[in-house]
Amino acid sequence: MPELFNVLPPAEAYALFLRHFRPEPCSETVETTDALDRVTAQSILSPSDLPSFTRATMDGYSVRATDTFGASEGAPAYLKVAGEVPMGATDPVGVGVSDAAVAYTGGMLGRGADAVVMVEHTQQVDATTIEVVRPVAPGENCVQVGEDIRRGEELLPAGHRLRPQDIGGLMALGITTVDVSRRPVVGIMSSGDEVIPPDRAPELGQIRDINSYTCKALVERAGGEPRLLGIAPDRREAMEELARAGLGQADVLVLSAGSSVSSRDLTAEVIISLGKPGILLHGISIHPGKPTILALAGRKPVFGLPGNPVSAMVLFELIVAPTIKRLLGQADPDAYSNVQARLTRRVASAPGREDYVQARLETRAGELRAEPVFGKSNLIFTMVKASGMIHVPLDRSGIEAGEMAEIRLF
Amino acid sequence: MPELFNVLPPAEAYALFLRHFRPEPCSETVETTDALDRVTAQSILSPSDLPSFTRATMDGYSVRATDTFGASEGAPAYLKVAGEVPMGATDPVGVGVSDAAVAYTGGMLGRGADAVVMVEHTQQVDATTIEVVRPVAPGENCVQVGEDIRRGEELLPAGHRLRPQDIGGLMALGITTVDVSRRPVVGIMSSGDEVIPPDRAPELGQIRDINSYTCKALVERAGGEPRLLGIAPDRREAMEELARAGLGQADVLVLSAGSSVSSRDLTAEVIISLGKPGILLHGISIHPGKPTILALAGRKPVFGLPGNPVSAMVLFELIVAPTIKRLLGQADPDAYSNVQARLTRRVASAPGREDYVQARLETRAGELRAEPVFGKSNLIFTMVKASGMIHVPLDRSGIEAGEMAEIRLF
Numbered sequence: 179m180p181e182l183f184n185v186l187p188p189a190e191a192y193a194l195f196l197r198h199f200r201p202e203p204c205s206e207t208v209e210t211t212d213a214l215d216r217v218t219a220q221s222i223l224s225p226s227d228l229p230s231f232t233r234a235t236m237d238g239y240s241v242r243a244t245d246t247f248g249a250s251e252g253a254p255a256y257l258k259v260a261g262e263v264p265m266g267a268t269d270p271v272g273v274g275v276s277d278a279a280v281a282y283t284g285g286m287l288g289r290g291a292d293a294v295v296m297v298e299h300t301q302q303v304d305a306t307t308i309e310v311v312r313p314v315a316p317g318e319n320c321v322q323v324g325e326d327i328r329r330g331e332e333l334l335p336a337g338h339r340l341r342p343q344d345i346g347g348l349m350a351l352g353i354t355t356v357d358v359s360r361r362p363v364v365g366i367m368s369s370g371d372e373v374i375p376p377d378r379a380p381e382l383g384q385i386r387d388i389n390s391y392t393c394k395a396l397v398e399r400a401g402g403e404p405r406l407l408g409i410a411p412d413r414r415e416a417m418e419e420l421a422r423a424g425l426g427q428a429d430v431l432v433l434s435a436g437s438s439v440s441s442r443d444l445t446a447e448v449i450i451s452l453g454k455p456g457i458l459l460h461g462i463s464i465h466p467g468k469p470t471i472l473a474l475a476g477r478k479p480v481f482g483l484p485g486n487p488v489s490a491m492v493l494f495e496l497i498v499a500p501t502i503k504r505l506l507g508q509a510d511p512d513a514y515s516n517v518q519a520r521l522t523r524r525v526a527s528a529p530g531r532e533d534y535v536q537a538r539l540e541t542r543a544g545e546l547r548a549e550p551v552f553g554k555s556n557l558i559f560t561m562v563k564a565s566g567m568i569h570v571p572l573d574r575s576g577i578e579a580g581e582m583a584e585i586r587l588f
Numbered sequence: 589m590p591e592l593f594n595v596l597p598p599a600e601a602y603a604l605f606l607r608h609f610r611p612e613p614c615s616e617t618v619e620t621t622d623a624l625d626r627v628t629a630q631s632i633l634s635p636s637d638l639p640s641f642t643r644a645t646m647d648g649y650s651v652r653a654t655d656t657f658g659a660s661e662g663a664p665a666y667l668k669v670a671g672e673v674p675m676g677a678t679d680p681v682g683v684g685v686s687d688a689a690v691a692y693t694g695g696m697l698g699r700g701a702d703a704v705v706m707v708e709h710t711q712q713v714d715a716t717t718i719e720v721v722r723p724v725a726p727g728e729n730c731v732q733v734g735e736d737i738r739r740g741e742e743l744l745p746a747g748h749r750l751r752p753q754d755i756g757g758l759m760a761l762g763i764t765t766v767d768v769s770r771r772p773v774v775g776i777m778s779s780g781d782e783v784i785p786p787d788r789a790p791e792l793g794q795i796r797d798i799n800s801y802t803c804k805a806l807v808e809r810a811g812g813e814p815r816l817l818g819i820a821p822d823r824r825e826a827m828e829e830l831a832r833a834g835l836g837q838a839d840v841l842v843l844s845a846g847s848s849v850s851s852r853d854l855t856a857e858v859i860i861s862l863g864k865p866g867i868l869l870h871g872i873s874i875h876p877g878k879p880t881i882l883a884l885a886g887r888k889p890v891f892g893l894p895g896n897p898v899s900a901m902v903l904f905e906l907i908v909a910p911t912i913k914r915l916l917g918q919a920d921p922d923a924y925s926n927v928q929a930r931l932t933r934r935v936a937s938a939p940g941r942e943d944y945v946q947a948r949l950e951t952r953a954g955e956l957r958a959e960p961v962f963g964k965s966n967l968i969f970t971m972v973k974a975s976g977m978i979h980v981p982l983d984r985s986g987i988e989a990g991e992m993a994e995i996r997l998f
Contacts, residue, residue: 210786211816214805228969231792235966237848265822265846266781268791282848284895285782286793326967334972341998342805343971346798346897349786350968371676372695376620376759381678382641383696388756395624395752406621412675436675438647438692485694487756515925556645557736558760559638561753562744588751 185461185468187572188496188532195458195472195497199479203507204360210348213340216358217401217506222333224351227324232287236319239278239300239308240291243316254301254309263288278308287320294319327351337509339401362505364397364498365428366390367407369417369435369445370485375409388487388558389434396494400502402430412441417448425452425475429505432498436485442469445482449473452480463572464532466555467493486556492534492567495588515587517566519548524579527570536564537585548585564588595871595878597982598906598942605868605882605907609889613917614770620758623750626768627811627916632743634761637734642697646729649688649710649718650701653726664711664719673698688718697730704729737761747919749811772915774807774908775838776800777817779827779845779855780895785819798897798968799844806904810912812840822851827858835862835885839915842908846895852879855892859883862890873982874942876965877903896966902944902977905998925997927976929958934989937980946974947995958995974998 186194205219234240241257249255261271262280271279272289279288287294293314301309327333333351334344340358348356368387376386390406397404407424410417417433425431431452435445450456452475459472467489471482479501483490495514503511519539527533535555537548548568553560566585570577577583596604615629644650651667659665671681672690681689682699689698697704703724711719737743743761744754750768758766778797786796800816807814817834820827827843835841841862845855860866862885869882877899881892889911893900905924913921929949937943945965947958958978963970976995980987987993 211801211804214808229795230790233795235964263793264781265848265851266783266793268793270793282846282850284780284795284846284848321964321967325963327969333969342802342809343897343901343968343974343998345805346802346901347968347972349801350796350798350897352786352789352796354787370694371674373676376762377764379762380640383673383676383678383680385639385643385694386760386762388760391621391759392752392756394621395755398624399752436692436694438675438694440692441675487753487760491753491756517927554645554731554735557731558753558757559737559743562757564753588753 185463186459187463191459191462191472192497192500198455198458198474199501199504200477201504201507202477203505205357206360207355207357210345210354210356213345213356213358214342215401216340217508218334218336218338218340219357219359219507220336222348222353222356224327224329224331224333225353226351227329228326228350229321229323232323233321234281234283234285234287234294234319235321236294236296237283238281238295238297238319240273240281240287240294241278241310241314242273242275242291243293243314243318245276246295246310246313249310249313251311254311256303257308257310259306259308260288292316335509337507339508359506361401361403362429362502363405363427364402364430364432364502365405365407365424366393366397367410367420367424367431367433369410369412369433370441371412373409389483389485389490392487392491393432393434393494396491396499397502400499401506402502412436412444414444414447417444418451421448421452425478425480429478430498430501431475431478431480432483433481434483434485434490437469441485446471449480449482463530464492464534465527466534470497472497487558488556488561491561495586517546517585517587518582519546519585521568521577521579521581521583522547522549524576525550525568525570526576527574529573529575532572533570534567534586535570536560537566537568538563539565539585548583595873596869597873601869601872601882602907602910608865608868608884609911609914610887611914611917612887613915615767616770617765617767620755620764620766623755623766623768624752625811626750627918628744628746628748628750629767629769629917630746632758632763632766634737634739634741634743635763636761637739638736638760639731639733642733643731644691644693644695644697644704644729645731646704646706647693648691648705648707648729650683650691650697650704651688651720651724652683652685652701653703653724653728655686656705656720656723659720659723661721664721666713667718667720669716669718670698702726745919747917749918769916771811771813772839772912773815773837774812774840774842774912775815775817775834776803776807777820777830777834777841777843779820779822779843780851781822783819799893799895799900802897802901803842803844803904806901806909807912810909811916812912822846822854824854824857827854828861831858831862835888835890839888840908840911841885841888841890842893843891844893844895844900847879851895856881859890859892873940874902874944875937876944880907882907897968898966898971901971905996927956927995927997928992929956929995931978931987931989931991931993932957932959934986935960935978935980936986937984939983939985942982943980944977944996945980946970947976947978948973949975949995958993
């Protein structure tokens with residue numbers, strides 16, 4: 179029986195893959211309002227100053243600041259109310275020496291005014307006169323032209339995943355369409371004579387396909403566009419046909435197949451048949467997930483994930499998701515959510531192997547605790563019961579109860 | 589000028605709202621494969637045992653464990669190979685006393701077998717005989733029937749937001765459709781004579797609508813279905829008409845309006861006109877975001893958010909998003925992502941007020957640091973430059989540089 183060759187630690191395995199992988203993100207233009215979670219295709223510069231006019235941040239009066247210098251309760255400054263600047267007015271009243279104009283939060287100042295006196299610091303003397311009892315500095319209670327962002331300033335870098343405030347910032351500048359990376363299409367294929375579609379009732383010895391559906395959801399999470407190819411039987415021709423057709427319409431191909439040696443060999447043969455350079459690495463020193471294949475068919479990544487659904491998910495998170503993010507041109511393709519938590523029980527590992535152990539998180543006495551989820555590591559419901567995975571680094575033989583550990587969230 | 593009444597701290601303000609709010613989630617049935625991030629409408633029990641047959645976790649031979657007891661390198665057990673159980677076989681070969689059947693990882697055992705001997709612990713003697721050099725216990729190298737999940741066991745609770753593994757778990761059991769909460773429709777309306785649609789070029793004194801678009805994206809994030817109603821001018825009749833029409837087709841109404849006192853008064857009047865019980869609270873002791881209105885028109889939540897886009901986002905996160913999650917029946921509507929980080933500079937606050945200060949996060953010397961983002965708190969680009977908000981609790985007058993603080997992520 180052939181053994182796995184080139185077994186490398188996860189980081190080295192992926193680094194080896196990346197030395198051969200040349201992602202070429204494509205861009206497309208979408209409406210900014212529909213661009214949540216899309217990734218910017220290039221750096222976006224501000225086409226104008228924001229705000230485009232000086233705005234009051236308080237209700238009160240716009241004034242020339244010098245007219246208020248020295249004003250106090252005992253010696254107020256008397257100003258003439260020249261009028262008001264209503265919200266949305268496009269031709270503001272002029273504010274000359276010793277003039278004031280009624281100003282509203284968010285509104286414009288009178289022409290010639292350079293500061294706003296809060297209404298609380300004024301007294302109405304008569305219909306057209308106010309007392310100002312505190313001085314204001316130039317610019318006080320105002321947002322200056324370009325104070326939010328200046329024309330030509332970088333608004334967003336390339337490779338940035340758009341959040342609600344980014345969409346707001348684009349709209350504020352009239353950028354109603356935005357160039358984003360096209361979502362890479364990820365073909366997903368399961369194989370195995372025992373695997374049946376979930377809508378069928380399994381006979382003895384048959385199991386329903388899980389990996390097509392967890393992978394589909396994980397592709398969506400990563401920002402890709404999943405395409406389910408279906409289930410191939412354990413025959414080389416049938417697998418090759420499905421894989422080849424799938425790869426033709428996709429940017430990435432993900433196969434999950436059984437973990438028996440014969441099934442692994444078959445998957446490897448099928449991947450080799452898809453084209454050069456072919457298999458870059460077969461086997462990663464990780465648990466679960468060792469029998470994983472990293473390959474390229476031309477420029478397209480092809481991943482052979484283990485059939486075990488837990489392994490498939492772990493490897494997807496570590497290898498496939500960062501690859502999708504690279505195809506999106508995302509600036510931080512390897513970022514992930516994690517927390518530090520105290521283990522409630524020991525988790526064992528083997529030195530020279532990275533382990534991921536499902537864990538339930540809970541806060542006890544104000545501290546985050548990670549409770550390892552018992553059960554064999556290949557059971558899907560250990561994942562369902564977990565909210566993250568305890569990461570046991572390569573050089574550790576386990577992590578003791580009471581120690582802090584990194585929990586990778588999902 | 590009327591002052592804000594009932595100014596309460598954020599938690600008390602929302603608690604007051606919740607005493608009047610009776611969310612009634614509605615459910616709908618969707619395809620499980622399309623249900624990522626949807627919320628389960630009820631608890632789901634497993635309709636069957638998983639796995640439904642005992643599965644090998646190793647390549648090797650299925651045997652009767654008792655036949656291997658005492659086996660060693662020096663005194664191997666000799667077993668007859670009765671055949672193999674191919675993947676997907678539905679009628680497995682029988683394994684009698686002193687028999688073995690070839691078994692594959694993930695496959696079925698021979699009928700009568702109760703354990704699997706790893707291939708590494710066997711030697712082929714001749715075409716039909718093997719030596720077993722180590723004993724196995726009953727159940728060894730197997731996953732038992734129901735070991736993943738048992739028939740009748742709770743698969744997922746009600747109010748659970750579906751993750752990739754949950755979808756996999758449902759599919760594994762043949763649950764191809766799932767009852768989830770209908771997405772609440774959230775009507776979003778901006779108002780202000782100065783506010784124009786983003787595709788128009790502003791004249792002096794005009795600003796483009798930001799809040800409609802940040803709120804739309806935030807509604808999507810929270811699991812709701814946004815409906816943009818447009819921009820109303822600062823006239824009561826026009827605002828009322830738009831608000832009433834919007835509320836008619838929505839489960840929640842979010843208005844954002846200017847922060848000037850007159851504009852706040854107008855918003856309050858419009859909200860009162862929508863029906864009883866009306867305004868529950870007007871004003872929250874929070875910065876930014878004080879002039880916020882929490883109201884109910886019949887059973888429907890109506891929120892008056894400040895026009896300032898930063899305030900609107902903060903209040904959306906604290907009040908509107910948890911309300912949408914309650915309408916979804918989500919079990920943890922108030923959960924949010926946060927981290928602890930060390931402040932690089934002091935942030936000031938006022939005791940008796942909760943402050944949220946935008947911050948950039950970066951890891952320096954292995955430690956997470958939060959750098960406050962400078963600029964007036966009402967500038968949208970302070971949000972764009974930030975990855976979270978420093979939370980200054982009610983009873984603090986600030987947080988010193990070098991102190992740890994909670995950062996709410998967005």
